[in-house]
Every structure is written in structure tokens, then in C-alpha cells.
């Protein structure tokens with residue numbers, strides 16, 4: 255029930271509510287083409303960012319904000335910082351052609367020193383630059399071979415500089431061809447045209463939880479006057495995200511748990527047999543998780559269970575046991591994973607485990623040919639496939655299951671509650687098992703996975719040695735390569751992670767393509783080095799992964815495509831280049847790719863800069879292999895509301911909210927959402943444009 259204090263605002267007695275999102279000229283649902291200055295070409299570029307309506311544009315939040323600071327003497331600039339410097343050009347600008355890049359370079363001098371300045375692919379800037387003239391420049395300082403360099407700076411007039419001084423400038427995630435200026439201009443125009451005066455959160459709730467008006471928040475998240483205003487806007491919008499999520503969860507929870515299951519299962523001989531055949535004993539955590547699942551499957555209600563266990567804790571075998579039980583009891587099972595590479599890997603693992611049993615396991619992924627897919631569709635519909643492993647392809651319309659009784663989703667945060675629902679609608683009412691390696695404290699897990707029961711695998715297999723970590727600067731590279739050589743000589747394999755696929759004009763960081771060439775020249779010729787990245791075709795990626803898993807590749811240079819779930823126990827070294835560019839949770843996931851067998855494993859975090867903040871953050875990983883501890887310490891270090899904190903990746907997909915940083919807001923939003931009934935929600939949706947869509951992002955249960 256909604257608290258009676260809220261009802262007053264939700265349903266005013268006089269019924270003359272003016273709160274509806276009435277609009278000046280533009281509707282939230284309008285195409286962005288309605289915005290001045292957006293033509294066909296920009297429309298296509300925005301579409302690449304997933305933006306086609308005004309609403310999507312307004313909810314496309316800046317990635318970070320830059321503050322234009324006072325002009326700094328050149329000898330005080332720091333690596334990695336964005337600075338404003340002023341001085342005279344000390345040399346005639348030079349244009350060079352390096353591979354496919356056009357590089358303009360010169361020097362800027364002030365009374366304290368001089369700084370090299372470069373621009374990529376902007377040869378026209380030569381016309382603006384005159385030796386001996388004074389300029390104000392704003393750009394990032396990078397370290398190029400031990401020397402500072404101002405990279406790709408913007409030239410500011412005196413007037414522009416004073417106008418921007420101390421202001422927060424939004425920085426949006428971009429796509430090639432679309433500038434930050436173009437996005438912020440479009441947002442600015444849209445904000446002028448759309449009237450957002452209504453607010454779907456009632457006054458009492460806003461007061462209780464200290465939330466500013468929605469209209470104010472949407473303006474301020476894009477163009478905050480100062481940090482204070484940004485923090486208020488963020489609080490309001492994060493609350494909203496959690497609130498809608500929690501509304502959906504509460505409704506699902508009410509509907510779900512009592513549902514009787516058509517799939518009561520009562521024989522578990524095959525899982526027992528499989529356990530007897532395993533080359534290892536299950537850990538206590540695995541035994542407990544399996545025990546919980548067994549009990550759920552035997553009971554008369556639908557299972558909705560989360561198995562939470564740190565990277566490498568052995569969640570897969572638990573899923574195999576559950577699916578095997580499902581098949582033994584005469585039904586079909588499915589397991590859905592985020593990537594094709596992972597699906598292929600699971601297929602092999604399942605075939606190995608289930609080889610001795612007469613069970614048909616099939617693969618269904620997007621890159622299969624139409625006729626291959628058709629064959630699997632038929633087998634699924636006829637009931638010939640017992641277990642299917644796949645990606646999103648498993649929930650395509652064309653797929654019909656004969657008797658789907660259990661669905662396992664891996665890394666649920668990649669799919670969201672909504673997709674889980676879609677899957678559940680494929681079968682009658684299949685049991686659901688969700689695997690997650692996200693280290694969420696139990697109190698939060700209870701809210702976030704509100705509709706699920708939770709089993710925690712809290713111990714690692716006993717044959718594991720703790721991973722040895724080190725955090726080092728780039729000068730350590732030669733030593734690292736020697737170490738890698740030695741490990742390969744002992745028959746082990748190595749991952750090297752770089753943040754980028756290829757060289758970029760905007761970012762100074764290692765890229766997979768060049769790095770692979772370079773280390774091929776450094777390591778002994780007998781060492782087999784290959785590269786892997788997301789721009790490769792699915793087939794090529796699978797081929798590389800298969801060869802790595804088969805031990806035919808010694809060193810794999812990869813982007814973070816490797817991050818989720820890959821299991822090659824013979825790999826013992828993980829080296830991460832530019833480790834400072836990744837969130838700690840992501841680094842922990844990456845590290846989880848080693849230490850998966852009984853051999854000693856090592857993780858080398860190589861920092862591209864050695865600033866105090868970078869080292870402090872990375873040393874958290876250096877000091878512990880425990881995902882929960884890492885998440886907790888990261889939060890402490892960033893502190894709530896850290897404006898420029900690197901966003902965590904790999905958690906639940908919220909646009910702005912961060913489950914660690916915003917844990918307090920999550921609890922508030924959950925408390926508020928608990929007071930809403932289904933009717934309250936339906937009424938709200940009638941009143942406010944766009945609201946239904948936002949709630950439906952999590953579930954459409956409410957609207958059925």
C-alpha cells in the first residue's frame with residue numbers, strides 16, 4: 255500500500271491535475287530530428303549511441319565532467335591531468351605523416367618552461383598557429399617517452415577562457431563523427447523545448463528522501479552550476495533508477511514465489527553418479543548450493559535461485575548438476591551466457607562432464623548459419639535436444655521448446671531482470687537459476703535480487719594457491735617479459751590485456767594490434783603469440799580461444815573480451831597494461847582468468863602512470879584476492895559521490911547508479927517502492943509519459 259501521505263499528491267482530490275508532462279513544443283517521445291540542428295547525418299550518428307528520441311537524449315548522461323581550472327605554469331603540470339596553460343609558440347609548427355596519422359607538433363613556452371604540443375589529424379590547425387604568438391590551450395598532459403606533452407589541446411580565446419573558468423563541462427561517451435560539442439548542443443536545445451514540469455515522485459517522498467525536482471535534476475545532470483548541484487541531480491536520478499527497478503522487483507516477487515511448478519522432480523541418480531566421477535570433491539559451498547537447488551527442484555513451487563560465488567569458485571559444475579537432474583527427470587534445460595566464446599567453452603565443458611551419459615547437448619548462437627540454427631530449432635521443438643547452450647539467440651521468437659523446465663542464466667547482470675522474464679515465458683514456468691560473480695554484500699543482494707533466493711559459494715577449491723599480485727610501472731616491462739618467458743618454458747600460458755584494439759588519436763594507451771607485433775619481436779620466436787579483440791568476427795574469435803584452450807597459443811594479447819567466464823586452468827599469468835584505465839571490479843574479473851588450476855598463478859598490474867591515486871587504487875588489488883574486500887575498499891577510497899571515479903563495470907546495468915557507491919540510496923528507493931501497489935503504478939503510468947517504458951525496462955509483469 256502507498257503511504258497515505260503520498261496518496262494526496264498522487265491522486266489530488268480536485269482531479270484538476272496539471273502535473274502531466276505538458277509540453278512546450280516538443281514531446282519526450284519525439285524523434286531527435288525535431289531538435290534544431292539535427293539532420294539525417296547526425297540522426298544516424300546518434301542512433302549508434304542508442305539515441306533516437308528526445309527522451310533517450312535527455313537520459314544520455316555525461317560520462318564525466320571537466321572543470322576548467324586557472325591557467326597553470328608549465329613547470330607545474332602533472333601527467334594525466336587536463337590543464338590550461340598559456341604561453342607563446344616557441345617553434346614553427348611541423349606537420350608529419352606517421353602511418354595513417356597526420357601529426358602537427360610545436361612547443362609552448364611560458365616563464366617557467368616549455369611543453370611539447372601535438373594535434374592528430376588536424377592539419378588545418380597549422381593555419382591558426384604562428385610562432386611567437388600567445389595562446390591559451392586546454393588539453394591532457396601525457397608522458398611520451400619520459401617527456402610531458404600536451405595532447406590535442408583546444409585553443410581558447412581570452413573571453414572563452416573566462417567564460418568557462420571553474421564551470422563543469424559535460425563529457426559524453428561518443429562515437430566517431432559525433433563531437434562532444436554536438437551532443438551537448440543538442441541536449442541544450444532539447445532542454446529548452448521540452449517542458450518537464452511534472453514530477454512523478456510525490457512531494458512527501460521528495461522531502462523525505464531529500465530529492466530535488468525532476469526537471470531541475472535533468473537540467474543539472476547535463477549542465478551543473480557546480481559540484482553541489484551535480485550531486486543533488488545525481489542523487490535524484492539515481493534514486494529514480496533504483497525506484498523503478500525496485501517497483502518492478504516487488505511486483506515480480508509478489509507474483510513469482512507462490513507459483514506452483516509443473517516440474518516437480520524426484521530422481522537425482524545421474525547427478526550423484528557425476529559427482530562420483532569428478533576428479534575433485536565439491537567444496538562445502540558447492541555442496542550447499544547443490545543441496546539448495548535439489549530441494550527447490552523437489553518442492554512444488556518454481557525455483558528462483560541466485561548462486562553467488564567469486565570468480566573461479568566453481569559455479570559451472572553446480573549448473574551442470576542442476577541441468578542433469580532436469581534431463582534425468584525427463585525435461586529440457588537451457589543455459590544462456592553473454593558471449594559466443596563463452597557458449598563454445600561451456601559446450602565443451604558440458605560435453606566432457608556429460609559424455610558418459612546419454613544426453614544430447616546443442617549450441618545455439620547468432621553466428622551459426624541459418625540451416626544450422628534450423629536444425630537446432632527443430633531438435634528443441636521435437637524434444638531431441640536435452641540441454642541447449644547459447645547466447646541471446648536462445649530467446650529469439652523462432653525458438654520453441656518442447657518441455658523447458660530449467661533455465662540457467664550466467665552473469666545475470668548482463669541480461670537484466672527483463673530478459674530473464676522473456677526466457678521464462680518461453681516455457682511453461684521453468685525453474686530459474688542465476689549465476690553471478692559480482693561481489694555484492696548480502697544486505698544489498700537481498701534488495702537487488704529481491705525476487706531470488708540466494709546460495710553463496712564462499713570457499714575456493716582446496717587445491718588453489720592464492721594468486722600472487724604485483725603493481726608496477728612500465729619500467730618493469732623487461733622483467734615482466736623475462737618472467738613470462740620462464741612461465742611459458744614451464745608449459746604455462748599467459749594473458750596480456752590492453753585497453754584498446756588499435757591506436758587512437760584521442761587516447762594514449764596500449765593497443766592490442768601494435769602490442770602483439772611488438773612483443774612478438776621481444777619474446778623468443780618459439781613463443782606463440784596471438785591477439786583477440788571484440789572487432790574480430792565471431793568465428794575468428796572462437797578459433798583463437800579454442801587454440802588457446804588447446805594449448806596451441808602461449809601468449810594471448812587481448813582486450814577485455816576475455817573478461818567474463820573464460821576458463822583455461824593452464825594459464826598462470828595475467829598482465830594488465832594501463833591497469834589504471836579499468837575499474838577495480840573489472841580488474842578483479844580479469845584476474846579471475848588465472849588461478850583456476852592447482853599451479854601458482856600471478857597477476858601483474860602495470861600502471862601507465864604512477865600518480866598517488868592510481869597506485870593507491872591498484873594496491874587494493876595487490877593486497878587481496880577477495881572480490882568482496884576489493885569492492886568495499888574501492889568504495890571507501892572513492893568515497894560516496896566521487897565525481898570522477900572510474901565507473902565500475904560488469905554490475906547491474908544502471909545508467910547512472912552504482913550499487914556500491916549508492917547503496918544508501920538503493921535502500922531508500924527500495925523502502926519507497928515497497929509501498930506501491932500494482933494499481934498505484936498503473937495510475938502513475940497513465941499520468942506520465944515515458945514512465946511505463948522505464949518500468950518495463952525491468953519487467954512487463956505489471957502490465958500484463
Ligand SMILES: Nc1ncnc2c1ncn2[C@@H]1O[C@H](COP(=O)(O)OP(=O)(O)OP(=O)(O)O)[C@@H](O)[C@H]1O
Pocket residue numbers: 534535536537540563564565566567568569570571690691715716717818819820821823846850851
Ligand atoms: N571443487 C573443486 N575442486 C577443484 N577444482 C574445481 C572444483 N570446482 C570447480 N573446479 C574447477 O575450477 C575451475 C573454475 O570453475 P568454474 O569455471 O566453474 O568457475 P566459475 O565460478 O564459473 O568462475 P567465473 O565466475 O570466473 O566464471 C574449473 O576448471 C573447474 O573445473
